[in-house]
Amino acid sequence: MRQKRFFDADGGSRTSSPLRRILIGAVLLAVLTAIAGLLAFLMRQDSPDPAKGSVSAAPSPASPSPQAPSDEGESVAPPRTGDPITFAKAAAKALWTYDTRSSSQDKHLADLKWWMTDGKKYADWKSVTDQVPSAVLWSRMRDNHQHASAKVGEGHFPQAFKSALAADPAAITDAYIYAVTVTGKQSISWKGSGAGAESRSTTLAVQCRPHQDCALAGVLPSVAP
Template sequence: MPKKCFSDVDEGSRTSSSLRRVLIGAVVLAALTAIAGLLAFLTRQESPAAAKDSASAAPSPASPSPQTPSDGDESVTPPSTSDPITFAKAATKALWTYDTRSSSQEKHLADLKRWMTDERKYADWKSIADQVPSAVLWARMRDNHQHASATVGEGHFPQAFKSALAADPGSITDAYVYAVTVSGKQSISWKDSGTGAEARSTTLAVQCRPQQACALVGVLPSVAP
């Protein structure tokens, strides 16, 4: 297992209040009350967002065609795709991948910001920034030569989102925000041949408007099954 003192910051404790800014209709709210994390994310006071029922209800998927990364790392540049699951899996890899030996904390944050939607009323940048160690911790990790890679496996739409959209199929057409749960493994290495790996899961909010490439909205405070 990775050294705990140098692990990624606690996702749940620091994002629980950051994702309370997306409003959905009363029908969708009722459908999501059983999952506290999703409810926290979907109670914003600005514009409706809702669940996705199935891949057939998604925007017409386009074959992912990743742009050429500026620095040779495919985890840095968002893929140009209209498929929420494809995008969420790529975004998850970016969130779980870092290298303190060659990148500063500031640059790492700048790389992640490129994944965000430019619609301010939906973008929850704090929930993304909270996944990154503080500048002080990053410096300690750099002293330890810590770096991490990620292997992303399965991605799916949580059951609560599928149920919510089934109850109100038109609710998705306001914000086109989808929840996607992704599972995989993060491998961490540090100096003196130290290594560790752990299975991880996360639920992301992804915006995929028709005829537009998907963009990241935020990270939910808890994993939705």
């Protein structure tokens, strides 16, 4: 299933090519048979985050919050939660929702940046920005008052991720990154018209360290069932 879809000012569609750079090794999830394969990819740069502990630990006290985005347009704050699925569903809604009438592309990107993990080793910002229309396309969409809303259905851990985690439960403590697949519907409208509701599905990488709120690490290049 396609990861994203935008409509230009003439009502046409533009679908992105598959994401080509994955920092967090999420591309391996579709064929993952052991969590060690994922961790080997995650560990290819610097030493891992030293935080260790139970993955079910409650997120309190929360980590310092990133700087809030500007007041231009409406901003949706990331939820304060240690549940990867709850966070992923909220993040997917943020990714599928935009309003070119009241927000610039820079502001929209700033809002999404607010959701990202502060761990530079694991944050794949480009995989997120690739979900956003280019500045030129955003301008065309704004001329036509294009905006999109989203309704999230359900979220779950992909089967490959669950199998890998069951094979080596302790391995998750190196990065505390969870794969979560979210489904829902996106409605796109422009100049009083609409394209109806289109089914959406995406797999996100969510980092949920013990005693800290979850944060977005990246968007996988394909949907993991």
